Amino acid sequence: MEDINIESYFNKKKKYYDSEIVINILEDILNKPIKEIKTEVNDKKVVVTKEEIESYLEQKFIEEDPELKRRIENPKPRSNNIKLGMTEQDIEDLSQRFIDNISSARYCFEPYTLEYFNKYTNILKNKINLLLNIIEKISNKDSYTILETLNDLDIKLDNNGNILKSDIIRLIKPTIYNINDLDEKLAYANDLSTYLTFKMSKHSLLKHDLSEGEIYPKKSLQIKDLYYGDLKGYVSLSEGQRKTLKEEQERNSKKLAKLLINL
DSSP states (O other), rough: OOOOOGGSSSTTTTEEEEEEEHHHHHHHHHTTOOHHHHHHHHHHOOOOOOOOOHHHHHHHHHHHOOHHHHHHHSOOOOOOOOOGGOHHHHHHHHHHHHHHHHHHHOOOOOHHHHHHHHHHHHHHHHHHHHHHHHHHHHHTGGGGGGHHHHHHHTBBOOOOOOOEHHHHHHHHHHHHHHHHHHHHHHHHOOOHHHHOOOOOOOHHHHHHTTGGGGGGSSSSSSOOTTTTTOOTOOOOOOOHHHHHHHHHHHHHHHHHHHHHHOO
């Protein structure tokens, strides 16, 4: 996803803008009214089903490797003579079965994969709706109903409801990014061929030492951290927020230094 050049919408000399410009910029970039944007976002969803995916994978198994499918469904029986132990043929068959099981994983459906796509896209939809609501309220000069949110994000409005250029950019960029991310994720999730190569399970997360929280976007609109505060998809930190976090970081560093000195 390419970065959007929002600077072209502004007069370099102006600091504050009529709040209506926020909706105007968004609608111009997406080439549709905000009502339509909201409707489209809420209508978007993962449409493929477990049954459709399993049917597709089964068909691909038959098309791509019918011999492997036959071996998986009709494995060779082991020798019944336990006293003689495993024969060379048994060992060979066992090795082939091991290889077959790995190869056949391509055609197995991991149910958590679909759960992952649904949860991921729902988080994005919720974030987009929150951002669109903020943009709409500000543009309609109805900001008093979201004052707590504006204060939390450090978005500044003057007495006439006009908004800072920097705050317009801080709202527009994550909104566009998340809408694009939602479209890309849904296109991937609704493509049946995705499930041939993309597998997600809770076991695989544990295997790679990952928690569920690490594979999804954060639900918050902003990350209040100096190192991660400018991640795409989140409202970037304002200069005021950066200053506050730096001061807090310095205070904590001094406290730690004193503790170490007094040890």
